[in-house]
Amino acid sequence: MRVTLFVDIAPETQQSDDSGPGRAPRKSRLRRLAVRAGLPLLSVVAFLVAWELVALSGIWNETFVPHLSTVWRAFVDMSTTHDGVRGYQGYFWWEHLYMTLRRVFAGVLIGVAVGVALGLAMGTIGWVRRLLEPWLTFLRALPPLAYFFLLVIWLGIDEAPKITLLALAALPPAAVATTAAVRAAPVGLVEAARALGATPREAIRDVVVPSALPETFTGIRLSVGIAYSSVVAAELFNGIPGIGGVVKDASNYNNTPVVLVGIFAIGFSGLIIDALLRAIEHRAVPWRGKI
Structure with missing residues (x-):
């Protein structure tokens, strides 16, 4: 009888015990998710409310601070065909954004690839670092507009100067971050690998590169951000279709609602791209912060 009672009651007791701890982590995860999603949403709502209050107050002319309804109408107009336009x-706003993203992707891909390769060489070979570091510092100090007009003179007004400008903007952060990360690789691990028979190339591949990946990803994110901030400069000439060209063209006519739509499109797409890069970084370097 005791055995039967034990058998009958034990599963129920275990089920109730399992359900209790299981619910607590689930509630905790839901709470963290709500906080993580709710706070950014709350900040956006607060910003929009503050903007509309300023627009309603009439402190500034509507040319400078348009109503949210006016910005929404501009967004709808850029998304549809109206009055034969x-x-x-x-071009619809997403076609402008697509062209901008295509230019950014091409420029960042070139700039990051060259920057990481240079950073790896500068971090491992002293004379290469001494040779190239002043040029990287010089390029990093230049604003994009300082050399964009020169690129237009050399390469014309088509796609070549835009992609070259974005590549030059993306190159220094990737190179500097990779150089610093490679030079900060644990010397003890490198010497241990060499003592176990690894060649210099194998030590770089198996020890230096993995230890440098976290900081390299940080440099890549910075490169994407700097390239993205150079979009309007890159699309100054012949920038339509392109969201930066839209911002520049609309600003010529004080069309603030369209300028704001372009700014929001650039900003929100930048947030999505950065989130994707962080997800890739989390997959590629899961040991970041754990060693």
């Missing part, structure tokens, strides 16, 4: 300048 397709979007803005013959």
Whole structure:
């Protein structure tokens, strides 16, 4: 009888015990998710409310601070065909954004690839670092507009100067971050690998590169951000279709609602790209912060 009672009651007791601890982590995860998603949403709502209050107060002219409804109408106009006009300048806003993202992707891909390769060489070979570091510092100190007009003179007004400008903007952060990360690789681990018979190339591949990856990803994120901030400069000439070209063209006519739509499109797409980069970083270097 005791055995039967034990058998009958034990599963129920265990089920109730399992359900209790299981619910607590689940509630905790839901609470963390709500806080993580709710705080950014709350900040956006607060910003929009503050903007509308300023617009309603009439402190500034509507040319400078338009109502949210006016910005929304501009967004709808850029998303539809109205009065025989397709979007803005013959393209919908997502077509402008697509062209900008394509330019950014090409420029960042070139700039990051060259920057990481240079950083790896500068971090491992002293004379290469001494040779190239002044040029990287010189390029990093230059604002994009300082050399964009020179690129236009050399390469014309088509895609070449835009992609080159974005590549030059993306190169220094990736190179500097990779150089610093490679030079900070644990000397003890490198010497241990060499003592176990690893060649210099194998030590770099198996020890230096993995230890440098976290900081390299930080440099890549900085490169993407700097390239993205150079989009409007890159699309000054012949920038339509392109969201930076839209911002520049609309600003010529004081079309603030369209400028704001372009700014929001650049900003939100930048947030999405950075989130994707962080997800890739989390997958590629799961040991970051754990060693």
